Amino acid sequence: MRSCILGLFLLSPLLINVTAVSIVKRQIEGAPLRISQNDAEVCKDKSPREYFRLSSDKDCREVMRCSSQGLQVLRCPSGLFFDIESQTCNWRSEVNNCDQVEKRKLATPLFATNEPICSGNQLACGNGDCMERELFCNGIPDCSDESDENACTEHDPNRAPPCDQSQCILPDCFCSPDGTQIPGKLEPNNIPQMVTITFDDAVNINNLDVYHDIFKEGRNNANGCSIKATFFVSHKYTNYSAVQELHRKGHEIATHSITHRNNEKYWTNADIDTWAKEIAGNRLILERFANITDNSIVGVRSPYLRVGGNNQFAMMEEQAFLYDSSINAPLSNPPLWPYTLYFEMPHKCHGNGQHCPTRSHAVWEVVMNELDRRDDPNFDEELSGCVMVDTCSNIITRDQFYDFLNNNLRRHYNTNRAPLGLYFHAGFLKLNSKFLEALITWIDESLEKNDIYFVTMTQVLQWMQNPTELSSIREFAQWKEKCDIKGQAYCSIPNACPTTTRELPGETNRLHTCMECPHNYPWLEDPTGDFFAFKK
Ligand SMILES: *[C@@H]1O[C@H](CO)[C@@H](O)[C@H](O)[C@H]1NC(C)=O
Ligand SMILES: *[C@@H]1O[C@H](CO)[C@@H](O)[C@H](O)[C@H]1NC(C)=O
Ligand SMILES: [Zn+2]
Numbered sequence: 001m002r003s004c005i006l007g008l009f010l011l012s013p014l015l016i017n018v019t020a021v022s023i024v025k026r027q028i029e030g031a032p033l034r035i036s037q038n039d040a041e042v043c044k045d046k047s048p049r050e051y052f053r054l055s056s057d058k059d060c061r062e063v064m065r066c067s068s069q070g071l072q073v074l075r076c077p078s079g080l081f082f083d084i085e086s087q088t089c090n091w092r093s094e095v096n097n098c099d100q101v102e103k104r105k106l107a108t109p110l111f112a113t114n115e116p117i118c119s120g121n122q123l124a125c126g127n128g129d130c131m132e133r134e135l136f137c138n139g140i141p142d143c144s145d146e147s148d149e150n151a152c153t154e155h156d157p158n159r160a161p162p163c164d165q166s167q168c169i170l171p172d173c174f175c176s177p178d179g180t181q182i183p184g185k186l187e188p189n190n191i192p193q194m195v196t197i198t199f200d201d202a203v204n205i206n207n208l209d210v211y212h213d214i215f216k217e218g219r220n221n222a223n224g225c226s227i228k229a230t231f232f233v234s235h236k237y238t239n240y241s242a243v244q245e246l247h248r249k250g251h252e253i254a255t256h257s258i259t260h261r262n263n264e265k266y267w268t269n270a271d272i273d274t275w276a277k278e279i280a281g282n283r284l285i286l287e288r289f290a291n292i293t294d295n296s297i298v299g300v301r302s303p304y305l306r307v308g309g310n311n312q313f314a315m316m317e318e319q320a321f322l323y324d325s326s327i328n329a330p331l332s333n334p335p336l337w338p339y340t341l342y343f344e345m346p347h348k349c350h351g352n353g354q355h356c357p358t359r360s361h362a363v364w365e366v367v368m369n370e371l372d373r374r375d376d377p378n379f380d381e382e383l384s385g386c387v388m389v390d391t392c393s394n395i396i397t398r399d400q401f402y403d404f405l406n407n408n409l410r411r412h413y414n415t416n417r418a419p420l421g422l423y424f425h426a427g428f429l430k431l432n433s434k435f436l437e438a439l440i441t442w443i444d445e446s447l448e449k450n451d452i453y454f455v456t457m458t459q460v461l462q463w464m465q466n467p468t469e470l471s472s473i474r475e476f477a478q479w480k481e482k483c484d485i486k487g488q489a490y491c492s493i494p495n496a497c498p499t500t501t502r503e504l505p506g507e508t509n510r511l512h513t514c515m516e517c518p519h520n521y522p523w524l525e526d527p528t529g530d531f532f533a534f535k536k
Helices: 002-011 039-043 208-214 240-248 264-269 274-289 309-318 398-413 428-429 433-446 455-463 468-475
Strands: 022-023 063-065 071-075 079-085 086-093 120-126 130-132 195-202 230-233 251-253 420-424 453-454 495-499 508-513
Touching: 002 495, 022 039, 086 468, 130 309, 195 398, 195 455, 208 433, 230 240, 240 274, 240 508, 251 274, 251 420, 251 455, 274 309, 398 433, 420 428
Parallel strands: 195 230, 195 420, 195 453, 230 251
Antiparallel strands: 022 071, 063 071, 079 086, 120 130, 495 508
16 A cells, blocks of 8 residues: 555645545544543534544644544644645645634535425525525525535536436437446447557657557557557647657547646636636647647546536537546446436546536546456455556556456456456556566457457447447447558658747747647647737
8 A cells, every 4th residue: 555655646746535644543542642522522513534633733734533433643744734625635835724623614505404495496505595496506606605506516406317218328328327237238248348548648758669569560459450549648748749640540639638737626626618728728739739630539538537527527518529537436346337427427426525527418428447456356355446557556566467457357358348448647657667568468468369459438439329249340330440550650850849838937848749830839828829919
C-alpha cells in the first residue's frame, strides 16, 4: 500500500483520499489527547464518516472521527493540512479552514416527511418553503436557504428514471438494471473480448517510443488490422504532428482539456461554459493543429477523473460528443458494460466527493471498471480496486504485472466479456521497462487466441450498437477502417512555432505541428491562436 499512496500522491497531490492515509486508532483512555468530554458527548450528531477537529487551535494536520470503536485519529503526512470542507489532506497553502472545527452543515430539502409539506408539483425547501420541482438541482439556488442545491448527488428529484429496457433500445440507447448485461442478449462465448488501451495527457517525445514499441507494425488483431488505442490528449506540451501521425495510423484521438488544471474543485464545480472551453476548445486545437478533419474526436476524459456532474454532460450533449470515460465503477465480478445516460447509472457514484450526472443525457459512458490489483486473487487478502494501471502499484515484479493482466482478463473473459480497459499514463511504462515488456508479451499471447481484439473506445461503441458474433467478426466493417496503415508520416519536419499568449504571461511555448504556425499560443479564450485582438 505504501508505494500506492506515494504513486497517487505524485500523480495528483490534490486527490489524496483520506481512506488511503494510514489511520492511527487511539482510544481515549491513556491516549495523549486532552479531551474533557467523553466520546459519547463529542460524537453526538456526528456521522462515523465525518472527520472533525477537536479545537481550532490544534495542529491542522490532525483530525478525528467517531468510529464504532471510539475516536479514531488521522494525521496528514508532513507538509499537508487537513481540509475540513473537502475532507482530505491537501497542500498547506490550499487549506484555508484550519480555524473551522467541522464541515459546514448545509441546509437540505425536506423530502422525507410523513405528510408532504407542499402540494402539486412543488417540493419543500429545508426551511419549509415550497418551490417548483424543476428548480431543485438545476445548479441555481432558488430556496432562500439554498437547500434546493444541497442533496443533488443522492436525491435529485428530477433524476433520470431507472433503466427501462422496453424504452431503451439499441443502437442509440443501452442499459441494464445492474449494468452487466451483454448487448443484443448474445452469449459470452460467441462474442469477442474487447480490450481498450488508453493513454492520457500530452503526446510528445517523452512517450512516443513507448507507443512505437506497443503498436509496432505487424501486431494485428485476428481480422488482420493493427491493434488500436485511444489517446486522451491534453494540450500543453503536446506535439501535434505526433498526434496527426497516431490518427493517421487509426488510433483514436479524444479530448482531455486545455489546461489540465491541478485543482479538483475546478472540475467538480465547473459550469457548462468552462467545460465547453476546456473540452470542446481542446477538440478545436487538436483538429486544427493535427489536421483531424473527419469529426472523429468524440470522446472525453476529465482531468484527474473528476466527474463534472450534469454540467459536464450537458456540455457534451450541446457539443455533440459521443461518450465520456471518466466515471469509475467499483471492482466487481462480473464487470460492467458501457451504458447510455438516458436512464439512471447502474452503479453508485464511486470515489471521494465525486459529482456524477443525475439527469438524463444523450451520452454514452464508457465506464472505467476498477481492476483487481492482486496478483493472486485466490490467496491474497482483499484489497481495494484501482482504476488507472499506474495506481495499482502494489505490483513490483515483471511476473506480478503479467499475472495481474491475466487475472483481470480472466474476470472479463470468463464472465460477461465486458470490455477490459487498461488505462495508462505512458510514464509508468517508460519508467518500468519490465512492465512494458510484460505488457507486450501479454498482448502478443492474447492475440494468438483470435477472440481478443484491441480496439478503440469508439470501436467498442460501434460493436455495441451492432452486436456481432465471433463467427462474422472478421468482416465487421467498422473494425476494418484504417485497417493496417503503412507509409510515411504526413510531414517529415514539423514546424516548431514559438508562441505566447496573454493568458499565460511570461511563457513561450513551442507548438509542434505540420500545419501553419498560429499567431498566439492556443489557450482557453483563443483556441485557434489567431484571435488578433490578443496579439501583443
Ligand atoms: C514531434 O513528433 C514528430 C513525430 O510525428 C517527431 O518527428 C518530432 O521529432 C517531434 N518533435 C519534437 C520536438 O519532439
Ligand atoms: C488536412 O487534411 C485534409 C483532409 O485529409 C487535406 O485535404 C488537407 O490538404 C490537409 N491540410 C493541410 C494544410 O495539410
Ligand atoms: Zn490527465
